[in-house]
Amino acid sequence: MDEKKQNPPPACTCIQDPYASLPPEMRPKPVQKIGNLRKVTCPVCGLNYWTNRKTDLCAACENKGARLPDTSQGA
Numbered sequence: 001m002d003e004k005k006q007n008p009p010p011a012c013t014c015i016q017d018p019y020a021s022l023p024p025e026m027r028p029k030p031v032q033k034i035g036n037l038r039k040v041t042c043p044v045c046g047l048n049y050w051t052n053r054k055t056d057l058c059a060a061c062e063n064k065g066a067r068l069p070d071t072s073q074g075a
């Protein structure tokens with residue numbers, strides 16, 4: 001009779017929003033940028049990743065020969 005008690009873990013205060021007491025307009029926006037990297041979503045496979053390139057296409061799809069449907073770059 002060793003029934004497992006599955007108590008929910010106590011909420012950790014260290015993950016609380018440090019800006020919770022601030023009005024929304026005063027909270028810093030979560031900037032998704034690191035240096036010259038930007039967070040993009042690959043339009044082909046939907047992969048979220050960081051890149052410093054202009055295209056959102058991930059390397060894997062690029063290697064497969066995938067292309068963005070509307071590239072305004074002259075061929």
Ligand SMILES: [Zn+2]
Pocket residue numbers: 042043044045046047057058059060061062
């Ligand atoms: Zn991709």
